[in-house]
Amino acid sequence: xxxxxxxxxxxxxxxxxxxxxxxxxxxxxxxxxxxxxxxxxxxxxxxxxxxxxxxxxxxxxxxxxxxxxxxxxxxxxxxxxxxxxxxxxxxxxxxxxxxxxxxxxxxxxxxx
Amino acid sequence: xxxxxxxxxxxxxxxxxxxxxxxxxxxxxxxxxxxxxxxxxxxxxxxxxxxxxxxxxxxxxxxxxxxxxxxxxxxxxxxxxxxxxxxxxxxxxxxxxxxxxxxxxxxxxxxxxx
Numbered sequence: 734x735x736x737x738x739x740x741x742x743x744x745x746x747x748x749x750x751x752x753x754x755x756x757x758x759x760x761x762x763x764x765x766x767x768x769x770x771x772x773x774x775x776x777x778x779x780x781x782x783x784x785x786x787x788x789x790x791x792x793x794x795x796x797x798x799x800x801x802x803x804x805x806x807x808x809x810x811x812x813x814x815x816x817x818x819x820x821x822x823x824x825x826x827x828x829x830x831x832x833x834x835x836x837x838x839x840x841x842x843x844x845x
Numbered sequence: 846x847x848x849x850x851x852x853x854x855x856x857x858x859x860x861x862x863x864x865x866x867x868x869x870x871x872x873x874x875x876x877x878x879x880x881x882x883x884x885x886x887x888x889x890x891x892x893x894x895x896x897x898x899x900x901x902x903x904x905x906x907x908x909x910x911x912x913x914x915x916x917x918x919x920x921x922x923x924x925x926x927x928x929x930x931x932x933x934x935x936x937x938x939x940x941x942x943x944x945x946x947x948x949x950x951x952x953x954x955x956x957x958x959x
Binding site: 769774775776777778779822832833834835836837838 | 849851879887888889890891894936938940948949950951952953955
């Protein structure tokens with residue numbers, strides 16, 4: 734079936750460390766992937782996206798890597814800050830391109 | 846960036862009443878909006894796709910008579926939870942699609958049914 738999942742439900746890091754959040758997807762036909770950040774009581778906030786014709790994309794302090802061979806997606810956050818503490822979801826555009834399928838989420842906790 | 850608003854942000858109601866949640870795209874026209882539901886510490890679950898001027902498409906397991914969706918204009922979609930019960934208590938989030946892939950999410954509506 735079509736599903737997107739994350740490897741770890743929680744990740745704890747120290748301020749200044751680099752964080753890596755992973756996601757595995759099962760639908761090889763998906764061609765667009767997005768990472769969202771969700772703070773408590775708020776809606777998801779777009780972080781970065783990547784299309785299937787790319788394997789890496791960089792933003793400000795964030796990098797998304799896509800490995801289509803093993804259907805794996807990762808989000809790297811450089812110099813993690815306390816304000817990065819949130820739940821991170823990966824999502825994929827389904828075959829019809831009409832709705833996003835969300836993974837289970839990883840809770841990132843950053844300690845000072 | 847694009848802004849999507851939801852109203853109300855929080856609602857508490859008695860069991861058996863109906864609750865309407867509004868989702869508005871403030872600076873772009875959205876022919877398609879989506880409604881998601883999120884339980885505590887869980888992911889977002891797509892409930893339905895709302896298309897302007899036509900009937901909503903509901904995901905499997907979502908009761909269309911329970912969750913009424915109206916997308917009357919290019920900037921407004923409403924979700925009405927009819928005869929709400931405590932098990933309907935959840936965080937409801939809408940999103941508006943600006944392009945094939947780009948979706949902007951609203952801030953969510955917390956519903957508590959007593």
